Amino acid sequence: MSTRLQLDKLNKSFGDVTVIPSVDLEVKAGEFIAFVGPSGCGKSTLLRLIAGLETATNGQISIDGNDVTEVAPADRGIAMVFQSYALYPHMTVEENMEFGLKMNGVSVEDRNAAVQRAADILQLGTYLKRKPKELSGGQRQRVAIGRAIVRNPKIFLFDEPLSNLDAELRVEMRLQLSRLHKQLGDATMIYVTHDQVEAMTMADRIALLRAGKVEQFGTPMQLYHHPKNQFVAGFIGSPRMNFFSATLQHADSQESILKLADGSEIKAPIDTSGATTGDSLTVGLRPEDISPEENQNSLGLKVDVSENLGGRSYLYGAAHGMDNFVVETKGSIEKVGGESMTLYFASQDLHLFNAEGQAFKRLQAPA
Ligand SMILES: Nc1ncnc2c1ncn2[C@@H]1O[C@H](COP(=O)(O)OP(=O)(O)OP(=O)(O)O)[C@@H](O)[C@H]1O
Ligand SMILES: [Mg+2]
Structure with missing residues (x-):
């Protein structure tokens, strides 16, 4: 796979404040990358630097081997989808999607074909004549994604595109985005989220950021099984x-x-x-690695609260001198509290x- 995006010693400061000290990152063509990390760690800033909406203080950004550090956003071959859909309220779905192409002087036939293709992919065909206010949140977000698709960008940039949606819709849109990525084949996607479950489920590789630094860049399973440090270990996996x-x-x-x-x-x-x-x-x-089933090592847990979700249960309490210990077990567990339990884990x-x-x-x- 060829390199689609490369960041070399990328640095961003706002006045005296350094937000991104120095980031090196290489993204292959067709990859789905998630930028994840706590609030304020610089995810949006990094995405905006790639988009060209912020100017780099130092370092270089290359797309398909070309230095685009000084290139205008419109000429980088990228399309960005924001958390706020930023649709034009007075335009129909169709007009919203084709607007960018129209501004670039694309012919009516080509515009129609591009909108039709995006509408097919996103199942928006029946809504083309509606205005944004006549759509649900999920449908609006699909229009915003459609507006990016019609531009046929080399890189899609998503900044927390699902965080305005309710929990159920988020899960549905998450699957749709994964399908979209497969359907578009060669499209490279960078997806910003502070939700580690979204990152784990959608990304080919995750860049986990802290204070503007990439703590680890790897597949979800590399981060899960081989976290480089305690920060990564604590961030990936739920409960912690x-x-x-x-x-x-x-x-x-x-x-x-x-x-x-x-x-x-x-x-x-x-x-x-x-x-x-x-x-x-x-x-x-x-x-999830601790269980009531007998195993190599035992652990005494003094349970103070238990949560039973039917298919799985959580036990909270004290063990090994830590009083915020959490255990996840399969199936339901009788309501417990105040008593001690013996649990097991493998070395x-x-x-x-x-x-x-x-x-x-x-x-x-x-x-
Ligand atoms: N224009 C600016 N001037 C000064 N500081 C800024 C500016 N934009 C962002 N910052 C600072 O840069 C840091 C990173 O911000 P950024 O928006 O990239 O974080 P984020 O990881 O996207 O966070 P969130 O998850 O809350 O969206 C923050 O401390 C923020 O206050
Ligand atoms: Mg942000």
Whole structure:
């Protein structure tokens, strides 16, 4: 796959405030990329830099091998879809979609063909003569996406396009966007969201940002199974990964031994070569990797609240000296509160981080 977009040492400052210190990123043609991260981490700024709506302070942006850092937004071959649909209220769906083409002097026949194609893809055929106020939120967002499709851009940029929709519609639109990406074949999409579930389900690769820095760029499963650091581990996965402290009892390239706060020892297939016996470390264990079914290691949970969703349940309480421990189990669980339960986990599901929050290599986790 050829490189569609390349960011080299991209930097953006507003006056004295550096929002993007330095980002390097390479996106292949046809990829669906998600930019995800907490509010204010610079997702929109990065997207606006790619679109040309913000000027880079330093560094370079290339599209298909051409330096576009100084190129006007309209000439970059990109189309952006915003959270606020920004449709023209007095124009019909059809007029809204063809407006950009009309401004560029595209012929009536070509405009009609482009609108028809987009309407087919987005199933908007029956709404073409309606005004935006006669549409639902989801339909309006589809028109905004249609306006991008008709321009046949090299890169689609989406900035939280679904956040104005209710939960059910978000899930539906999420699937539609995934289908759209497949249907358009070579189209490259960059999708900004702070919803890690959207990022996990839609993206080929995720760039997880914190304070304008890319903490990790990889497939959803790389971020899930091999988070580079504690920040990534805590951000990806829901409910959040549990963290508790341990002391390294035996550093090893194959099987490390950890001593927990209660004095118990666990063995983990994690490479701690390079660390020193006696180091204070942080263990990570996902709520979904703990279960009432007997396994290699046990864990005593003092439950204070339980939530039963029928198909799955959540237990909240204290374990390993942490009082915000979460466990997710399959099926429903009897309402509990105040009592202690013994739960289990497999050694291969453990994560381990050093004092700086950097992850040690997990040897038995899926690649
Ligand atoms: N024009 C500007 N002048 C000064 N600071 C700005 C400007 N635009 C954005 N910022 C700052 O840059 C940082 C990143 O903003 P940005 O909008 O990119 O965040 P975001 O990740 O999209 O957040 P959210 O999830 O809330 O949309 C914020 O701290 C914001 O205050
Ligand atoms: Mg934003």
